[in-house]
Amino acid sequence: MKINELTIYQARELLKKHELSSLNLTLSLLEQIEDLDKDLGAYITVDKDNVINQAKEADKKIAKGDRDNNFLLGIPIALKDLLCTKGLKTTCGSRILEDFVPTYDATVVLMLKNAGAVILGKTNMDEFAMGSSTENSGFHITRNPLNKKYVPGGSSGGSAAAVAAGMCIAALGSDTGGSIRQPASYCGVVGIKPTYGRVSRFGLVSYASSLDQIGPITKDVKDAAIMMNVISGHDKKDSTSANIKVPDFTSCFNIFKKNGLKGMKAGIPKEYLNLEGLDSDVKKAFLNARKILQDLGADIVDVSLPHLDYAVAAYYVIASSEASSNLARFDGVKYGFRDKSADNLIEMYKKTKSHGFGDEVQLRIIMGTYALSAGYYDEYYARASKVRSLIIKDFSNAFNKCDIIISPVAPTPAFKIGEKIDDPLRMYLTDVFTLSANLAGIPGMSVPCAVSSKGLPIGLQIMADRFDEENILKAGFGFEQNSDMPKNIRNNS
Amino acid sequence: MKITKNDVEKIAHLASLEVNNFKVDKFAEQINKIMQYFDKLKEVDLSGASFVSDVAFQTNVLRKDEKKKSPGPDTTLANAPEKDDDFYIVPRVV
Incomplete structure (x- = not known):
């Protein structure tokens, strides 16, 4: 195995035993980026100037014996380019923030740094996280x-592609409607959207604040648990962050090793398998995954999410409304791009936004402004918010009968570049399995489960009730150990 | 209800966006298609539904009203596209 393909825990073992240095690990990743990223375009910024120094610093600490037992000491991590990094450009995939250099670190970035991580660079994304294919980036x-003919998914497509191609050890993404889970599924890696409130969002550039959540994208489930241990916890700077105890997310693996999934109830919503447009390879993969979980001891139970059919519409009304409000701050005054051709203030706002934002962002701002405007608020935003309460109730009823809910991650494997870019509605429908977790605030994970007839990976989604990531990780770990997913799918690229 | 080009121009103005003719056409077509899809929300029986604006399910978060050090103007204005000393510069307002 090449060193750039190591997982966090494998690299950690070698670093501890002094069989590998953080510098060598970092150099091998930089070499991989040099070789592949011209074609793949996973990164917007690689922090070449700083990364070598960070690695050397980590090596010094390791030489002294890593007294604080920092789990990520010397491990190079990539960050989706909407997480503020002090002194390092943060573009959000948008021309409007092309030269924005934050003066502070997001809380999750500080947590990674405190755990010893080497921050390798910033990954590409759909502009302001609006998209499901990473074709909407303002850069490339x-x-x-x-x-390479296919999209990596989105909006955290840069992070997922970087992990899958061995161009970082692990990465962070963000998930507003599936933006961690869907690209993880398309690229054959693991991605978790934690419970709303589990991870601080201070320093995350907001898209839809009642839905956004930061989470890890990793090579396997164990790494995902390690990353969750580092980034979870209460933060005074984020008023939506939950002040509850964070468990050791890796401890559930021992429970699996002892008892398998005995006693765990896995719910399958009856609405999911009859969904129009569900690809036959995806359906086959899902049914096979169900059997594997059953063989591991899980009881399969039928549940129902009767309002599933309305989730996409409710989600896009709410997300666009919140986006239209959140993105009003980019006015060319305090930070970011300003169109200097205007000679009065209002014209400056208009020119700055229209030349700084891409078309999809402008479309969603217009839709959101419409849904919130006088005369249409009740019809769209208020109605969607009420439908959301019914979706929350559906999940809560379902979790009275089961511990986890399993489903496909997306209705199809990755689609071709350009296939859906001119049809926003078709693009939105790719999120049908993932976005209801954001509406309900519950956690969800994508774990690789099969390969399609075209050789593209397919993911299994595992969801659980709020703050029950442990059951997700336990089931995901068990599944990963026992699925027939080729272990080398990523290395065949 | 069909959204006209005129509606798109009006909403764009409310959102401080400048849209040219080509974009008005494109956005009007896309928004109509999407809004038509949103109309399926009207089928939902909302009896028993309540308005939900977030899922934090928390009481209000308060903090002590304590004096803290501010980052200072150099940091605050570090990314300003145009500034003069401690002030943001904007085009003429009146």
């Missing part, structure tokens, strides 16, 4: 490392 598209 990202290609799927497993087949």
Whole structure:
């Protein structure tokens, strides 16, 4: 195995035993980026100047014996480019923030740094996280490392592609409607959207504040648990962050090793398998995954999410409304791009936004402004918010009968570059399995489960009730150990 | 209800966006298609539904009203596209 393909825990072992240095690990990743990223476009910024120094510093600490037992000491991590990094450009995939250099670190970035991580660079994304294919970046598209004709998914497509192509050890993404889970599924890696409130969002550039959540994208489930241990916890700077105890997310693996999934109830919503547009390879993969979980001891139970059919519409009304409010701050005054051709203030706002934002962002701002405007608020935003309460109730009823809910991550494997870019509605429908978790605030994970007839990975989604990531990780770990997913799918690229 | 080009121009103005003719056409077509899809929300029986604006399910978060050091103007204005000393510069307002 090449060192750039190591997982966090494998690299950690070698670093501890002094069989590998953080510098060598970092150099091998930089070399991989140099070789592949011209074609893949996973990164917007690679912090070349700083990364070598960070690695050398980590090596010094390791030489002294890593007294604080920092789990990420010397491990190079990539960050989706909407997480503020002090002194390092943070663009959010948008021309409007092309030269924005934050003066502070996001809380999750500080947590990674405190755990010893080496911050390798910032990954590409759909502009302001609006998109499901990473074709909407203001800079360049990202290609799927497993087949460059296909999208890597989105909006955290840069992070997923970087992990899948061995261009970082692990990464952070953000998930507003599936933006961690769907690209993880398309690229054959693991991605978790934690419970709303589990991870601080201070320093995350907001898209839809009642839905956004930061989470890890990793090579396997164990790494995902390690990352969750580092980034979870209460933060006074985020008033939506939950003040509850964070468990050791890796401890559930021992429970699995002892008892398998005995006693765990896995719910399958009856609405999911009859969904229009569900690809036959995805359905087959899902049914096979169900059998594997059953063989591991899980009881399969039928549950129902009767309002599933309305989730996409409710989600896009709410997300666009919140976006139209959140993105009003980019006015060319305090930070970011300003169009200097205007000679009065209002014209300056208009020109700055229209030349700084891409078309999809402008479309959503217009839709959101419409949904919130006088005369239409009740019809769209208020109605969608009420439908959201019914979706929350559906999940809460379902979790009275089961511990986890399993489903496909997306209705199809990755689609071709350009296939959906001119049809926003078709693009939105790719989020049908993932976005209801954001509406309900519950956690969800994508774990690789099969390969399609075209050789593209397919993910299994595992969701659980709020703050029950442990059951997700336990089931995901068990599944990963026992699935027939080729272990080398990423390395065949 | 069909959204006209005129509606798109009006909403764009409310959102401080400048849209040219080509974009008005494109946005009007896309928004109509999407709004038509949103109309399926009207089928939902909302009896028993309540308005939900977030899922934090928390009481209000308060903090002590304590004096803290501010980052200072150099940091605050570090990314300003145009500034003069401690002030943001904007085009003429009146």
